[in-house]
Amino acid sequence: MTKFARPLPGSLMDIASEASLKAIENAGAGDRDFDAVYFASMACGEFAHQTAAATALVDELALIPAPTHRIENGPASGASAIRDAFFGIASGMYDLVLVTGAEKMSTVPGAVATDLISTMLHHEAEYLHGATLPSFAAMLTRLYMKRYGLTENQLAAVAVKNHENGSKNPYAQLSHKKCTIEGVKDSIMIADPIRMYHCCPVSDGGASLVICSAEKARELGIKKPLIKIAGLGQATDAHTLQEREDPAVLKSVQLASQQAFKMAGLEPKDIDVAEVHDAFEILEIVESEDAGFFPKGEGGKAAEEGKTALDGELPINPSGGLKSRGHALGATGLAQAVELVWQLRGEAGERQVKDAKNAYALNFGGFGDNSVVTVLRRMD
Numbered sequence: 150m151t152k153f154a155r156p157l158p159g160s161l162m163d164i165a166s167e168a169s170l171k172a173i174e175n176a177g178a179g180d181r182d183f184d185a186v187y188f189a190s191m192a193c194g195e196f197a198h199q200t201a202a203a204t205a206l207v208d209e210l211a212l213i214p215a216p217t218h219r220i221e222n223g224p225a226s227g228a229s230a231i232r233d234a235f236f237g238i239a240s241g242m243y244d245l246v247l248v249t250g251a252e253k254m255s256t257v258p259g260a261v262a263t264d265l266i267s268t269m270l271h272h273e274a275e276y277l278h279g280a281t282l283p284s285f286a287a288m289l290t291r292l293y294m295k296r297y298g299l300t301e302n303q304l305a306a307v308a309v310k311n312h313e314n315g316s317k318n319p320y321a322q323l324s325h326k327k328c329t330i331e332g333v334k335d336s337i338m339i340a341d342p343i344r345m346y347h348c349c350p351v352s353d354g355g356a357s358l359v360i361c362s363a364e365k366a367r368e369l370g371i372k373k374p375l376i377k378i379a380g381l382g383q384a385t386d387a388h389t390l391q392e393r394e395d396p397a398v399l400k401s402v403q404l405a406s407q408q409a410f411k412m413a414g415l416e417p418k419d420i421d422v423a424e425v426h427d428a429f430e431i432l433e434i435v436e437s438e439d440a441g442f443f444p445k446g447e448g449g450k451a452a453e454e455g456k457t458a459l460d461g462e463l464p465i466n467p468s469g470g471l472k473s474r475g476h477a478l479g480a481t482g483l484a485q486a487v488e489l490v491w492q493l494r495g496e497a498g499e500r501q502v503k504d505a506k507n508a509y510a511l512n513f514g515g516f517g518d519n520s521v522v523t524v525l526r527r528m529d
Contacts, residue, residue: 150356150487153322153475156255157353161190161197165251166209168355168480173210173247176359177369184243186210186217189230189250190479193219195265197253206249215247220479223269224428225514226250227356227482228521234360235378244365250480251355262351266478269515271389283348285390285516286429287340292397293431294342296446301342303449305333307430308346308472310458315469317499320484322352322475347430352475356483358490376490379507380415380524382408388518399432401520402439402511409509409522410441417441420524421505422492423463424485426513427470433457436511437465440522459500467492467500482512486523493527 151157151167159167165188173179188203199205203217222229227250237243254262263281270276270285293299312328315321333346366375384404387393394400410416417440425440427433434448442463443451451457457465468474468488471481489508491497508525 150320150484151354152320153352153354153477153484155322155351155353157253161193161199161202161251161253162205162209164253164353164355165206165249168251168357169206169210169247169249172249172357172359177371178245178359181245181369183212183215183245183247185234185237185246186212186215187220187230187234187246187248188217189220189226189248189483190252191221191223191226192265192478193252196256212247222519222521223514224426224476224478224481225512225519225521226479227484228486228510228512228523229482231358231360231378231482231486231523232381232383232521235381238360238362245359245361247357248360248483249355249357250483252477252479253353254351254477255353259351269518274389274391282428282516283340283343286347286431287343288390289396289435290342290431293435296397299434299449301334302330303453304347304430304434305330306453307427307433308333310452311427311466311470311472314459314467314500315473318469318474321469321473322350323469323473343429349428349471349476352477354475354477354480354484356480356487358483358486374494375528376493377526377528378523379526380409380411380413380522382406382412382522383520384408385519386517388515390516397435399435399439399517399520401517402436402513405520405522406440406511409524413524413526415507415524420463420507420509422467422489422502423465423509424468424470424488425465425511426481427466427472428476428513430472432513433465433470436513440509440511459502464502467497467502482510482521485510485512486525489525493525
């Protein structure tokens with residue numbers, strides 16, 4: 150992956166190419182013909198004025214005539230691209246596939262970026278009335294506080310933990326910024342009770358994976374531990390929050406997680422490390438519960454007690470998460486997967502989780518409208 154930053158030098162194609170070439174080199178596939186290329190980007194046309202971006206990337210990488218297309222599934226585009234690539238290989242159609250995600254968001258002012266991202270919401274019922282993703286996070290936080298007694302300190306503890314993890318990640322956008330409980334609570338109010346340090350930054354960045362069959366991996370002569378895509382799950386929920394059965398429950402996360410665990414033959418207790426989609430820190434809390442890691446209402450307490458820290462019983466977001474690593478939309482799901490590959494291979498440096506064998510990634514589209522879960526396993 151590339152460094153996540155705002156701004157990151159270079160064009161969208163520069164960013165996507167850097168990540169892609171690193172992945173190809175890491176896999177020892179520089180002299181190979183790829184069967185297909187998948188490119189994940191939520192809004193490359195709107196942010197970078199670049200359409201037909203998948204075609205442009207294949208040409209940039211000299212991978213012609215590999216078939217390619219762009220995957221757009223909101224902020225869940227990256228994991229959706231991994232899922233599609235998996236299906237291509239599992240079907241027998243492909244053996245060697247490149248999956249890359251990238252976004253260049255720094256080209257527009259912050260207010261414009263907020264507006265573009267908000268177009269994910271239901272157009273007539275929400276967007277036209279001024280709803281934004283931070284406002285939804287604020288409403289979820291208020292409801293959750295009222296129902297489960299979440300405290301400001303517990304919410305802040307998630308941000309403190311993720312900034313601490315991010316300080317150990319050279320790829321993180323906010324690697325230079327640690328924070329304290331009081332610092333989070335004193336930061337600028339965005340949408341009451343959501344403050345600046347409860348929100349992820351706007352980011353440029355790219356991440357990439359080489360995905361292949363086991364036979365192809367042996368042919369490539371890869372010496373590092375192989376990482377298997379053991380489980381996949383995806384589910385949607387009602388587009389508008391007002392039409393959901395319970396707005397304090399992320400049903401798409403529940404269903405996608407159950408599907409992925411069933412496919413992998415694992416349970417939540419078997420997971421050693423997780424990357425979840427904390428665009429707002431309330432989401433890490435609720436997602437950790439709806440994934441099955443903690444009972445409902447216990448996620449905030451778990452963070453406060455250190456259960457989700459690097460040395461806790463279930464380290465969550467060792468990369469720093471979206472909060473500290475950054476959230477370059479189409480690259481996020483792939484950045485999560487890259488981090489977990491490093492963790493499972495024992496290559497994560499200061500943020501290494503001890504003896505990690507099974508990993509969980511949640512890439513979250515819209516405001517829980519479309520969730521994609523990937524379970525990875527180290528093959529010994």
